[in-house]
Amino acid sequence: MLMTIDVGNTNITVGIFDKQKLVGNFRLTTGMTRTSDEFGTAIGEILRYNDIEKQDISDAIIASVVPKIMHSLTSGIIKYFEVHPILVEPGVRTGVKIITENPRQIGADRIVNAAGALGLYGGPAIVIDYGTATTYDLVSAEGAYVSGVIAPGIRTSAEALWSKTAKLPEIEIRKPEHILAKETISSMQAGLVYGQIGQTEYIVKHMIAESGYEDIKVVATGGLGNLISKETDCINIYDPELTLQGLRLIYEKEMKNRGADR
Ligand SMILES: Nc1ncnc2c1ncn2[C@@H]1O[C@H](COP(=O)(O)OP(=O)(O)OP(=O)(O)O)[C@@H](O)[C@H]1O
Numbered sequence: 001m002l003m004t005i006d007v008g009n010t011n012i013t014v015g016i017f018d019k020q021k022l023v024g025n026f027r028l029t030t031g032m033t034r035t036s037d038e039f040g041t042a043i044g045e046i047l048r049y050n051d052i053e054k055q056d057i058s059d060a061i062i063a064s065v066v067p068k069i070m071h072s073l074t075s076g077i078i079k080y081f082e083v084h085p086i087l088v089e090p091g092v093r094t095g096v097k098i099i100t101e102n103p104r105q106i107g108a109d110r111i112v113n114a115a116g117a118l119g120l121y122g123g124p125a126i127v128i129d130y131g132t133a134t135t136y137d138l139v140s141a142e143g144a145y146v147s148g149v150i151a152p153g154i155r156t157s158a159e160a161l162w163s164k165t166a167k168l169p170e171i172e173i174r175k176p177e178h179i180l181a182k183e184t185i186s187s188m189q190a191g192l193v194y195g196q197i198g199q200t201e202y203i204v205k206h207m208i209a210e211s212g213y214e215d216i217k218v219v220a221t222g223g224l225g226n227l228i229s230k231e232t233d234c235i236n237i238y239d240p241e242l243t244l245q246g247l248r249l250i251y252e253k254e255m256k257n258r259g260a261d262r
């Protein structure tokens with residue numbers, strides 16, 4: 001089985017694939033400092049709890065936007081699973097042609113999302129990832145990564161709100177019953193959720209207008225993407241597996257290429 005790992009700024013998401021099917025999906029907190037042994041055993045533990053033995057893992061691929069944990073993570077995977085993970089970095093043939101000013105600067109997660117959207121749904125597409133940041137990426141009809149928008153994630157905005165103020169409490173992020181809120185918590189929920197819905201609709205509208213595409217798919221992923229997708233017609237597809245599926249597709253492409261190179 002293939003292990004796919006998406007290292008984000010908040011969560012490390014681990015996917016286990018049996019061929020094209022995602023059979024396991026687990027999360028670790030990114031913020032915690034871990035040694036290679038801690039990574040290896042933590043992931044091994046979670047897998048075992050889900051009846052997956054470490055010998056079942058034959059391959060691994062990692063995309064990370066948090067460089068500082070990569071040494072321990074990859075060492076842990078090598079030591080405990082005895083596989084050498086492929087890292088999504090310049091040189092890996094992702095199938096996505098990047099036509100921005102500085103291709104190396106784009107987060108690996110966004111390239112993986114683009115690969116996932118192209119492989120599963122086809123271009124042109126706008127991919128929205130509601131993570132620590134909310135990212136909007138434009139993929140052309142020809143399969144190129146053209147441009148992207150980066151905004152604060154909903155939870156990031158929420159945390160700024162309650163940590164920068166004396167009287168605003170930490171709250172659950174959900175849509176309040178009414179936008180005409182009558183107490184603090186619902187007022188904050190209204191601002192955060194309606195704000196994100198409005199941002200999504202406005203940014204998508206302008207990206208589509210500037211791109212010139214008349215027919216374009218909008219695909220969303222990420223934890224809070226479900227909440228936002230339900231509230232707006234501008235998102236066509238919500239796919240919580242998009243990043244992990246994108247990693248699988250890149251893995252398959254890369255293995256095919258390596259085979260062809262030999
Ligand atoms: N139902 C929920 N209620 C409140 N917060 C949530 C919920 N689901 C996800 N979140 C939070 O929303 C943020 C985005 O979630 P998601 O899991 O997609 O991204 P992430 O993997 O944490 O982001 P990254 O990939 O940047 O690490 C995270 O900070 C997560 O803790």
Ligand SMILES: CC(C)(CO)[C@@H](O)C(=O)NCCC(=O)O
Pocket residue numbers: 008009065105106107108109110131132133135150
């Ligand atoms: C924007 C985030 C934080 C989203 O995870 C990540 O993709 C990242 O750190 N990117 C680097 C900058 C860029 O993508 O242009």
Ligand SMILES: [K+]
Pocket residue numbers: 006007008009010011012013131
């Ligand atoms: K993640």
